[in-house]
Amino acid sequence: MADLLNANDFSKFKDKKIFFDTNIWMYIFCEIANSQEYFVNKYSTIFNNLLKSKTLIFVDFAVISEFVNSYLRISFNNYNRENKLKNQDYKRDYRKTDDFREAWENVCNIVNNKILSIAKTINFEYNKISIKGLLNSKNLETDFNDNHIVNLCKTNNIYLLTNDGDFKDADINIITANSFFWK
Numbered sequence: 357m358a359d360l361l362n363a364n365d366f367s368k369f370k371d372k373k374i375f376f377d378t379n380i381w382m383y384i385f386c387e388i389a390n391s392q393e394y395f396v397n398k399y400s401t402i403f404n405n406l407l408k409s410k411t412l413i414f415v416d417f418a419v420i421s422e423f424v425n426s427y428l429r430i431s432f433n434n435y436n437r438e439n440k441l442k443n444q445d446y447k448r449d450y451r452k453t454d455d456f457r458e459a460w461e462n463v464c465n466i467v468n469n470k471i472l473s474i475a476k477t478i479n480f481e482y483n484k485i486s487i488k489g490l491l492n493s494k495n496l497e498t499d500f501n502d503n504h505i506v507n508l509c510k511t512n513n514i515y516l517l518t519n520d521g522d523f524k525d526a527d528i529n530i531i532t533a534n535s536f537f538w539k
Contacts, residue, residue, distance in 0.1 A: 358526075358527050358528050358529050358530070359515070359529040359530070360529075360530050360532075360537055360538075361515070361529075361530070361531045361532075362531075362532070362533070363398060363399070363402055363517070363531055363532055363533035364533065366402065366405050369411075369515060369531050370405070370406070370409045370411055371409075371411065372411065372514075372515045372529075372531075373411075373412045373414065373512070373513070373514045373515065374406065374411060374412065374413055374414065374514065374515045374516075374517050374531065375413075375414040375415070375416075375478070375505070375508065375509055375514045375515065375516050375517065376413060376414070376415055376419070376475065376517050377419065377505065377516060377517060377518035377519070377520055377523075378419045378422040378423050378426065379518060379519045379520050380399050380403075380517050380518065380519065381415075381419065381423050381471060382423065382426060382427075383395050383396045383398075383399040383400065383519070384396075384399055384400050384403050385423075385466045385470055385471065386423075386426070386427055386430065386466075388427070388430055388431060388434060388459075389430050395519055395533065398533045399517075399519070399533065402517070402531075402533075407474065412476060413474055413475045413476065414475055414476050414477070414478045414512075414514060415471060415472075415475040415476075415477060415478070416477060416478050416479055416480070416508060417477075417479065418501050418504050418505070419501075419505070420467060420471070420472075422501060423463075423467065423471070424463050424467065427459065427462075427463040427466070428456070428459055428460065428463060429446070431455065431456070431459035432444075432446050432450045432456070432459075435450060435453070435455045435456075436450075478508065478512060478514075480504070480507060480508045480511060486507070489507075490503045490504060490507065498522060499522060502520070502522055502523065502526075505523075506523070506526045506527075506528050509528045509529070510527070510528050513529075514529070515528075515529040515530065515531050516528055516529065516530050516531070517530075517531045517532070518530060518531075518532055518534075519532060519533065519534045520534075521534055521536040521537070524536065524537055
């Protein structure tokens with residue numbers, strides 16, 4: 357049976373190896389998002405406590421990719437809203453703008469100087485069989501990258517810090533402040 361730990365009980369997970377889901381990095385480092393202040397404060401506090409206690413924090417390529425793409429899409433949506441633009445194409449229109457270049461520099465700075473300076477990178481070497489396992493029909497209701505994260509955490513006995521309710525039934529160790537997990 358996997359552990360489900362409440363993010364409010366820091367004493368139970370401070371010595372664990374913890375993999376940060378994309379949504380956690382977004383709460384902590386994506387100031388351009390319109391995130392719920394409660395979760396921004398909650399996960400920022402957890403993050404700072406983990407840093408103070410020198411807990412091992414992990415990230416991988418898939419999460420970095422999701423973070424960068426989410427950050428840039430939020431920037432695109434903000435740009436369109438601020439400029440009252442409609443029917444703009446992200447690749448064709450937005451990537452040519454100074455706003456995109458600034459967002460790209462900002463997200464690269466965040467990844468290079470904040471996330472990668474703190475977190476250890478972890479990888480999982482896939483082969484045809486393990487990739488096919490992620491594409492199994494039993495995974496119809498889950499995200500491909502979420503399946504990868506479950507696989508990564510399970511294989512390495514790492515706790516997942518997430519706010520994503522999609523992980524509720526995953527057979528891995530989870531830390532969360534999302535009350536949905538206890539319903």
